[in-house]
Amino acid sequence: MDRTSTYFQNQWNAELYDSKHSFVSELAADLVEILSPKPGECILDLGCGTGHLTHKIASKGAEVIGIDSAPTMVEQALHNYPQIDFSVVDARNLPFTEKFDAVFSNAVLHWIKEAEEVVIGINKALKPGGRFVAEFGGKGNVKAIVTAIYNALQKAGYPADSGLNPWHFPSIGEYGSLLEKHGLQLTFATLFERPTPLDDGEQGMQNWLKMFANSFFNGLSLDAQMSILTDIENQLRPTLYKNGTWFADYKRIRVIAIK
Incomplete structure (x- = not known):
C-alpha cells in the first residue's frame, strides 16, 4: 500500500513536547x-531539548552549553532561557576538543543509531578526568509499544519495516564496552524499569505516538493513521492503561564514565 500523506511530520514539535511531555525532564531531575x-x-548538555535541564544545571553555578540537532527545540530553548548558550549541533560530529569538565545527556542517545560516533565525540570534548553522565532508553525499552505498532501496521497491510524504527536501545554490556573502547572508564551502570505515566488522560498514548513514534506513520493517509493508532491503543489498553492514565513501558540505562 502507498504512503502518500505527510500528516505526521518526522520532526520535533517543541510546543507539544513542552506542553504534553514535561515528564522527560522532570523524571531526570x-x-x-x-x-x-x-x-x-x-x-555540555548533549540533546538539550527545550532547555529545562540545561537551566537546572546552570542554576548550580556552572557554565553550560546546550546543543540539539533539532532547530525547533533550540529555538524553544532560547525562548525559554535566553541567558543560556544554545545551538544546533549534530551529536555525531561534536566540534569540541577538551573543553568540558562534564558531558550530560538525558533521553537522547537512544535516538542516535551511530552510537560509536557520539562516544568518540564525547571523549574528545571532555577534559582529562572529565565525566560523562547520561540516561537513555536501554534494551527492552517500550517493547510492548513497538510490538503493538508493528502488529497494527501489518494488520493494516503495511509491511513491518525495521528501517522506520528511529531508536537504538543497547544493553549495559554493549554500551559499556563502547565507552571503554574509546577511552571512557565506566564507573557506574544500571538498567531499570520505569513505567512512566503519560500526560493528557485518554489521549496520552496517541500524543506519545505522535511525538516520539511519528516515523512509523509517515506517508500514511489520515484515515489509515487513525485506524492504526486505535488498534495500537486496543492492544495496549489491558496492560498500559490504568485508572484513566496511559503508561509507557520504559526501561532506562544510566551510566557514569570518566575520561
Missing part, C-alpha cells in the same frame, strides 16, 4: 544531582 555541577565548571 535526580540525574542532575548525580552530575553534581559545581560553580566554575564548563558542562
Whole structure:
C-alpha cells in the first residue's frame, strides 16, 4: 500500500513536547544531582531539548552549553532561557576538543543509531578526568509499544519495516564496552524499569505516538493513521492503561564514565 500523506511530520514539535511531555525532564531531575555541577565548571548538555535541564544545571553555578540537532527545540530553548548558550549541533560530529569538565545527556542517545560516533565525540570534548553522565532508553525499552505498532501496521497491510524504527536501545554490556573502547572508564551502570505515566488522560498514548513514534506513520493517509493508532491503543489498553492514565513501558540505562 502507498504512503502518500505527510500528516505526521518526522520532526520535533517543541510546543507539544513542552506542553504534553514535561515528564522527560522532570523524571531526570535526580540525574542532575548525580552530575553534581559545581560553580566554575564548563558542562555540555548533549540533546538539550527545550532547555529545562540545561537551566537546572546552570542554576548550580556552572557554565553550560546546550546543543540539539533539532532547530525547533533550540529555538524553544532560547525562548525559554535566553541567558543560556544554545545551538544546533549534530551529536555525531561534536566540534569540541577538551573543553568540558562534564558531558550530560538525558533521553537522547537512544535516538542516535551511530552510537560509536557520539562516544568518540564525547571523549574528545571532555577534559582529562572529565565525566560523562547520561540516561537513555536501554534494551527492552517500550517493547510492548513497538510490538503493538508493528502488529497494527501489518494488520493494516503495511509491511513491518525495521528501517522506520528511529531508536537504538543497547544493553549495559554493549554500551559499556563502547565507552571503554574509546577511552571512557565506566564507573557506574544500571538498567531499570520505569513505567512512566503519560500526560493528557485518554489521549496520552496517541500524543506519545505522535511525538516520539511519528516515523512509523509517515506517508500514511489520515484515515489509515487513525485506524492504526486505535488498534495500537486496543492492544495496549489491558496492560498500559490504568485508572484513566496511559503508561509507557520504559526501561532506562544510566551510566557514569570518566575520561
